[in-house]
Amino acid sequence: MKYPLSLTVNDENYDILVEPYHTLMEAIRDGIGLTGTKCACEDGRCGTCTVMVDGQLVKSCLMLGLQANGKSVLTIEGMGSPDDLHPLQAAFLEHGAVQCGYCTPGMLLTAKQLLDENPNPTEDDIRSAFVGNLCRCGVYTHATEAVLSVAGEENR
Amino acid sequence: MIDCHYLEPTSVSEACTLLVEHGDGAKVVAGGQSMAILLRNGLSQPSHLISIQHVTGLEDINASSEGVTIGAKVTLNRLNGIGETHPTLRALDDVVRGVADQQIRNFATLGGAICEAHPASDITVALSALHATVKLASANGERTVPICDFVTGAFATAAGPGELLTEVVIPSFDLASAAAAHRRFALRAGDYPVVGVGAFVSLDGTGNCEDVRIVVGNCSGAPVHAQEAESRLRGNSIVGNNGALAEAGELAAAHVSPAGDPMAPSEYKIDLVSVLTREALEEAITRATS
Amino acid sequence: MAVVGTSTKRIDGIEKVTGTAEFTTDIVLPRMIHAKLKRSPYAHAKILGIDTSKAEQMPGVRAVITAADLPDVRLGVLTLDEHLLAHDKTRLVGEPVAAVAADTPEIARAACEQIEVEYEELAPLFDPEEAIKLDPPVVLHEEYEEYEKLLEIAEMDERPPNLWQAYRIRHGDIDDAFKKAEDEGGYIIENRYATGYVHTACMEPHGAVAQWSSDGSLTLWAGGQSPYIARDGLAKALDLSPSKVRVIVPFVGGAFGGKLTVKEGAIAASLAHKAGRPVKIILTRAEDLAATAARTPFIFDIKDAVTKDGILIGRKVTSILWGGGYSGEGILKPIFSTHLYPGSYRLAALWVDSYGVYTNRVSGGALRGYGCAESAWAVETQMDIIARKCDIDAVELRINNLLTEGERTAITMPAHAFSAHECLTKCADAIEWETPSESLESPWYRGKGIALGNKYSFAPTASSTELKVHEDASCELRTSAVDLGQGAYTILTQIVADEFGIEIDQVKLVTPDTAITPFDHVAGSSRQTFHTGNATRMACDDAKRQIRELAASKLEADPDDLEVSGGRISVKGSSKSIEVEDLFVVEMLAGKRPAVDEIIGKATWEVTASPHDPNTGQGEEPMAYMGHGAQAAEVEVNVETGQVRIRRFVSAIDVGKAMNPQGVEMQNYGGGCMGIGIALHEDMCFDANGEMTNASLMDYKIPSIVEMPLNEYMESIIVEVPHQHGPYGAKGAGEIVVVPTSPAIGNAIYDAIGVRIWDQPLTPEKVVKAWKEKQASGNGSGS
Secondary structure (H helix, E strand, O other), rough: OOOEEEEEEEEEEEEEEOOOOHHHHHHHHHHHHHOOOOOOOOOOOEEEEEEEEEOOOEEOOOOOOHHOOOOOOOOHHHHOOEEEOHHHHHHHHHOOOOOOOOOHHHHHHHHHHHHHHHHOOOOOHHHHHHHHHOOOOOOHHHHHHHHHHOOOHHHH | OOOOEEOEEEEEEEEHHHHHHHHHHEEOOOOOOOOHHHHOOOOOOOOOOEEEEOOOOOEEEEEEOOEEEOOOOOOOHHOHHHHHHHHHHHHHHHHHOOOOOOOHHHOEHHHHHHHHOOOOOHHHHHHHHHHOOOEEEEEEEEEEHHHHHHHHEEEOOOOOOOOOEEEEEEEEOOOOOOEEEEEEEOOOOOOOOOEEEEEEEOOOOEEEEEEEEEEEOOOOOOOOOHHHHHHHHHEEEOOOOHHHHHHHHHHHHHOOOOOOOOOEEEHHHHHHHHHEEEEHHHHHHHHHHH | OOOOOOOOOOOOOHHHOOOOOOOOOOOOOOOOOEEEEOOOOOOEEEEEEEEEEHHHHOOOEEEEEEHHHOOOEEEEOOEEEEEOOOOOOOOOOOOOEEEEEOOHHHHHHHHHHHHHEEEEEEOOOOOHHHOOOOOOOOOOOOHHHOEOOOOOOOOOOOOOEEEEEEEEEEOOOHHHHHHHHHHOOOEEEEEEOOOOOEEEOOOOOEEEEEEEEOOOOEEOOOOOOOHHHHHHHHHHHHOOOOOHHEEEEOEOOOOOOOOOOOHHHHHHEEEEEHHOOEEEEEOOOHHHHHHOEEEEEEOOOOOEEEEEOOOOOEEEEEEEOOOOOOOHHHHOOOHHHHOOOOOEEEEEEEEEEEEEEOOOOEEEEOOOOOOOOHHHHHHHHHHHHHHHHHOOOOHHHHHHHHHOOEEEEOOOOEEEOOHHHHHHHHHHHHHOOOOOOOOOOOOOEEEEEEEEEEEEEEEEEEEEEEEOOOOOOOOEEOOOOOOOOOOOOHHHHHHHHHOOOHHHHEEEEEOOOOOOOOEOOOOOOOHHHHHHHHHHHHHHHHHHHHHHHHHHHHHHHHHEEEEEEEEEEEEEEEEEEHHHHHHHEEOOOOOOOEEEOOEEEEEEEEEOOOOOOOOOOOOOOEEEEEEEEEEEEEEEEEEOOOEEEEEEEEEEEEEOOOHHHHHHHHHHHHHHHHHHHHHHOOOOOOOOOEOOOOOOOOOOOOHHHHOOOOHHEEEEEEEEOOOOOHHHHHHOOOOHOOHHHHHHHHHHHHHHHOOOOEEEOOHHHHHHHHHHOOOOOOOOOOO
């Protein structure tokens, strides 16, 4: 049976109905209609569906929608807009860290949490952060450059 | 997947009551990190999902002279670096930093990781080496079970009907003469290991091995105790005795008969058991003597 | 303000970084329902009956189809051997036998489980060497002789019943070459190599959305590599006129050769027709990995004749491609893989027998490098072995055997814009080839390896574009070229901006939609910069010609004396000029319109080719162009765990002209990443019944960031040797970047620990095994 789910996504409130077995990813994509969050592997390995819940990074295919009840979710659409890109979004473009773009939303949110917690990450920190984000186009080298370019000066 | 109910108890006793009430159809959801996949694939089709998200009192880490008690809902992320505040848990630390990735560690709980009983789970291996016990609550009270008895096979535990894992207790030991370590090898960063080995050693006053535990993961449904390897070391000189450690590795390898995984046939896993056993022992001894 | 040749941010990037890019998976239509496929659990079975009645009665189920609901046509690329849904037989685990459309994906999946299929299990055939026998234990396609075939294969006295491709090269006197090597103190070096099962594993799974109009026409949204191949495939499968089919390509989440056809799209279309509703189908990751075409393995037996000075004088190859249940997109691989046997080298004698056979596993498809990446594994490992045997440096040995500009290869391809030497030497310099790797503490060993590669771009082929000029002097390029992530849209935009002397943001791209955009062959074979780039340049010329003609009377000048740039038309050598806008007039209530005709330039770039004779492999100029590249790796090998870490990686590729240097760098790094995965980590595994056992991204291990070298040890080198027919001299870059990777890594492993592993991938298990064998035998295996 469907249950009510109230949550905030990108500072907007939503009240939708979901099945208990529906994941947060399905709630965001199908229930709310925000399709920037992608689905790729369905078993929690690839990180394409990464979002933030109450400031914590999560793979939205691994959290039930109802577990996010009352919580605040940040998706790629809330990170920046075409007219007002987040510095990481701009850096990913500038440094060539985007190819097909399917994994990009998840990688950007991962990069955001890394810098939120550690404004001056080393390359090793960046690699550890991206372990859970697979990219078949292989943008890793450029993504590392992009994150370092936004990070503090001392580790460039 | 036709009909499924979602229940959110707020206390352990309420959760236990619901588990009894809904019997086999009830499944506990903690962080959701493994349950969400099973539900999505239709591999688990519970009638009732019991979310313990709002159950209080399962999120503490307490240390006493007896040991360290970790609540079932403590996330793996919180355990990252736990060896610094609780040095007896360094082997758990070895594991946690390599488990999956940041996203998963943020929400995966210790209790969930144990109860999933994944055959490749490093956490259970490390906790077994540390002689950890788990506390199970039910309407009839509580019972304590050694973790090596709790995980009974692949995706199988000894949790009875209506029982909820509430905490994990890792007994203390003398850091001046004992230590544990865990070593793993995965084919790719962030993946389940091909093999993981946890080792605990304690030394007597002369530097001989007083006690040792060697636990091997992903070579059977549940972690395997490498008893012959332990016997080889117990009572013998092990500090700086590379030969003995290598022999222990070979005995541990001889003890297991794992099924092969894709890209990791049985013989290769056996080779790794030997290498990782030796390395885990070396590291544990280094820690115990420094 | 030259834009071509400068690093340019991708024009589709804003959408991609803000989550507004719409992929097939994101499309939602009113009343849309969801499709799932019922797939065969058997590798080889007769279908005795299918009962869909239970599924049809389930609430929420809107349509169920089987082969009986579809036109009885066989499909395929060049050998038409496959039905959309299995007809009377299934030939691989996962072959679709029925399909359901329902209100939700969950209901559709549950309904598939309710479909009862009665099978008679047949013995499966997995071993290609059994399959190729004249009297094989199992025959997969009993009706092969009746199939329609669009390609002639080599003549054979008797065709082995499971064989679908045979191709020969007969160049020079091969027996003489071996005799000479023997008689004159040279070497005969013979080895067997194999490649593994690799999947494109695009982050976006295969999918499509189908919708019918009341006039009986079909619109399909599918993120594929060629809207026109898709359109014609749909038309054939559904027995429609191609004009009744419209294919729109949204953003594509990676393709790499895996999204050439739209089988699942055709099934969705059929369901949509039956249900009277739009239908969306998105494959699960498990379906995507286990049941869509893969890069299936080759076996290569290579025998080389080499003089004592390390000059290659003859090469004999026999190869077999494990073709899977259907020939599919793998059909040309046994041919195209042969291009690497001469590769960049001079070969007086080359004798090749290359075959493709049916086996009861996943069908063979394309994956970045189409056969060349596979044969390079054999050829470039062989070159390393030859160098060691002759005690000649591996770079020097290759250089000594290189062709020179203007020569023809043993397969009659002219060596033009021949940059192999430059790629090789620059790559070697970057990895400090002359300096041996440092020694590490046991059990770790370090070593370096290098390899050369080629990628040919196929022909005959054609690309058309249209270029419309607006009153604000902005340009609109209509193309069916597809940006799969490789950056095609950005490069085409750069070309238009350059040709018109306008800013990048004054160029608008109309992306593939067969109702609007003209023919383009395919986003494959590294062809879009070369072919679509040429067509775009020509369409710009055509539009500018029209502008000059329209402006001539206003400027009172000869059209040939006018030039168009930056939105102005000016008379050469004078200050007289007008704006493009002046060619438009105001129409009451309707803004501006062209004063005469719409200004639409159009052009088709076509490359013809003489087909190779399948019996000799000889022809005129068989390909559009030939690209070169070299890669080198430094590895660290742990002989106890078998782990191989790539410490350092250099990719030096010749792109003729780097249209977008950052884009080339992205191909170098990204291709390197995929190449590292293919060499070391990726292996589709199967159980004894032919079912894939690691059909998830958890278990099918595409590289994570940690498998890549640190940034300071990644190097991208761009070589620019212009091609006479390339736009601005450019050649493609998309595939060459994975061709030399595996042999470079394998050669580095040999340098580190002295063992050869002959079959890809070079997994830790194989490293440990090879090392132990070496220890037991007291020397290196191989060479």
